[in-house]
Amino acid sequence: MASDQSNFKDLLSKKPLIFTVIPLRDNKTGDAVRDAKILKNLDSRKEELGIALSSFSRLNAISVPELVEENHEGRPRYNSIYTRALARGTADILHIDALVNKVVAHIEDYEKFVEWIKETHSLGISNLIFVGGNTRHHRYPGPSVSEANVIGRRLWKEFHQEEITIGNISLPERRDEAKRMLFKTLAGAEFFTTQLLFDSAQEVNILTEYYRQCTVAGVKPATVLFSFGPVRSIADLNLLDFLAVELPDRAKDYILENNDLSEASKRSTFNSLRVYSEILSAIEDRGIKVPIGVNVEQLTKSNLQSSLTMLENFEKVIDLSGAEVLEHLERTRGN
Numbered sequence: 001m002a003s004d005q006s007n008f009k010d011l012l013s014k015k016p017l018i019f020t021v022i023p024l025r026d027n028k029t030g031d032a033v034r035d036a037k038i039l040k041n042l043d044s045r046k047e048e049l050g051i052a053l054s055s056f057s058r059l060n061a062i063s064v065p066e067l068v069e070e071n072h073e074g075r076p077r078y079n080s081i082y083t084r085a086l087a088r089g090t091a092d093i094l095h096i097d098a099l100v101n102k103v104v105a106h107i108e109d110y111e112k113f114v115e116w117i118k119e120t121h122s123l124g125i126s127n128l129i130f131v132g133g134n135t136r137h138h139r140y141p142g143p144s145v146s147e148a149n150v151i152g153r154r155l156w157k158e159f160h161q162e163e164i165t166i167g168n169i170s171l172p173e174r175r176d177e178a179k180r181m182l183f184k185t186l187a188g189a190e191f192f193t194t195q196l197l198f199d200s201a202q203e204v205n206i207l208t209e210y211y212r213q214c215t216v217a218g219v220k221p222a223t224v225l226f227s228f229g230p231v232r233s234i235a236d237l238n239l240l241d242f243l244a245v246e247l248p249d250r251a252k253d254y255i256l257e258n259n260d261l262s263e264a265s266k267r268s269t270f271n272s273l274r275v276y277s278e279i280l281s282a283i284e285d286r287g288i289k290v291p292i293g294v295n296v297e298q299l300t301k302s303n304l305q306s307s308l309t310m311l312e313n314f315e316k317v318i319d320l321s322g323a324e325v326l327e328h329l330e331r332t333r334g335n
Contacts, residue, residue, distance in 0.1 A: 008061050008097040008127045009165040012191055012223040016293035017318050018099065019056075019311055020063040020193075020227075021049060021090070022301055023080035042082050042089070050093035052308055058315040061127065062091045063099035063193075063295065068106065068134075084123045098125050099167070104148035105133035105140035113143075117155045126160075128152060129167040129193065145169075146187035153188045167191040170224065172202040173246050178209035182217060191223040193295050196240070198251040198271065200278035207279070211288045221290040226279060228272035228314070229297035230306035231255055232265035236299050265306040269313055273329055276314070281322030294318055 008016065024045060026038055053059060064087040067080040084100050091098035100120065107113050120128065130148040133140045143151060149166050156164040168184045170192040171177060181192060197203055207224065214221045231237060231247075240247055255267045276294070283290065294314050298307040317325045 008099065009163060009190070011060050012165075012293070013291050015291075015318055016060040016223070016225065017058050017311075017314060018061040018063050018193075018225065018293070018295045019053065019059060019307075020065060020295055020297040021086070022298050023064050023067060023083045023086060025067065025079050026081045027079070028081050038081060042085060045086060046089040046093060049090045052304065053090075053094055053311075056311060056315055058318065059094065059096060059311070061097040061099050062087055062094065063101070063129070064090075065101040065129075066103050066131070068103045084120060084125055088123050088125055097127055099127040099129060100125055101129045101131050102148075103131045103133070104145065105131075105142045107142035107148075109141075110151075113148075113151060114155060117152065118159060121156070121160050126156075126162060127165045127167070129169065131169055146184050149184060149188035165190055167193060167222075167225075170194045170206070172197070172206050177206050178213055181206075181210050181222070182213045182219065185214065185219055185222045186217070189222050191225060191293075193225045194227045195243075196227050196229050196245045196297065197275055197279075198246070199248045200275045200282070203275075203279055204282040207283055207288050207290050208286060211290050214290075223291040223293055225293040225295040226276060227295040227297055228276070228310060229299045230265045230268045230272075230303055230310050231299070232268065232303050232306045233261060233300075236303060239299055265303070265309070268306075269310045270329065270333065272310060273313060273317060273325060276317070277322050277325035277329065279322075280325060284322055 024038065024041055028035060028038065049062070053062070064083040065080070066083050069079060087098035087100050102116065107116070130145050130152065132145045142148075145168050149168070152166060153164060166188050168189045170181055172194060174180070194203065203226065211221055231240070251271055254271055255264050257263070257267065283292070296307060296311040296314055298304055317328050320328065
């Protein structure tokens with residue numbers, strides 16, 4: 001059984017370990033037969049994840065993203081359904097907390113934001129990750145991420161007694177990312193999940209500058225959850241490209257060594273642990289007091305087992321120092 005610690009907010013200073021799963025990829029049609037099939041699939045997915053994750057004692061939360069594609073005008077096409085029900089249902093089985101993503105750029109008016117907040121609370125979810133649009137080139141009808149942080153907290157306080165925990169996304173390769181993170185922190189973000197990491201250099205630079213700016217502003221830094229996910233197929237690579245995830249040549253050449261995809265998942269896990277150890281060592285050496293954690297992501301439906309293997313590896317090392325993680329890698333590299 002996974003951890004009985006269920007208050008995610010209290011765990012933000014204790015290196016939280018979360019697992020992000022793919023949602024049901026469908027659209028509700030209103031057709032009774034189709035909807036019944038979708039709900040049956042939902043129940044099956046919750047049961048599958050509950051069984052798969054039951055042995056992870058260090059897992060603190062389950063996260064489910066909202067998948068939204070945009071056309072050339074920036075209009076949304078929703079490719080996920082029942083994300084909140086999947087997150088809450090799976091978390092309940094495991095006795096841990098649930099996190100959900102919401103793409104706020106497409107919330108058309110205040111009333112719809114109110115409706116979403118009320119529905120989310122009714123499902124017993126109080127940990128939210130607000131996400132922006134796909135590009136800066138569109139004028140979206142909804143609020144910016146910082147605005148959503150302020151609005152979401154205000155609405156929660158207005159309607160509910162318990163606290164809310166708000167997170168945002170951090171993109172290490174984005175210009176002025178540390179400043180963006182500071183402003184979002186000032187607007188109420190308590191944690192960030194990064195885009196998938198395959199190299200440590202950019203993330204170390206971001207953390208260094210973010211900590212400096214928080215110190216200047218007299219603000220407590222939010223927790224940064226480093227995101228990692230296994231690459232095991234061409235489909236995974238194509239998805240990374242679609243998501244605009246930067247995969248440096250060094251990491252790509254290592255993971256896909258001699259185009260041998262049979263070992264790609266194993267090398268991908270090793271690369272992620274190496275990146276984690278490098279980031280840890282750097283922030284320890286530089287005295288960067290930014291709380292951290294790890295988010296392991298399931299990229300595609302077919303790589304659940306690879307994702308679980310990666311999660312198992314991170315469960316073993318998440319509480320170690322950077323040097324200890326490196327020692328662990330050296331001991332286990334040949335296995």
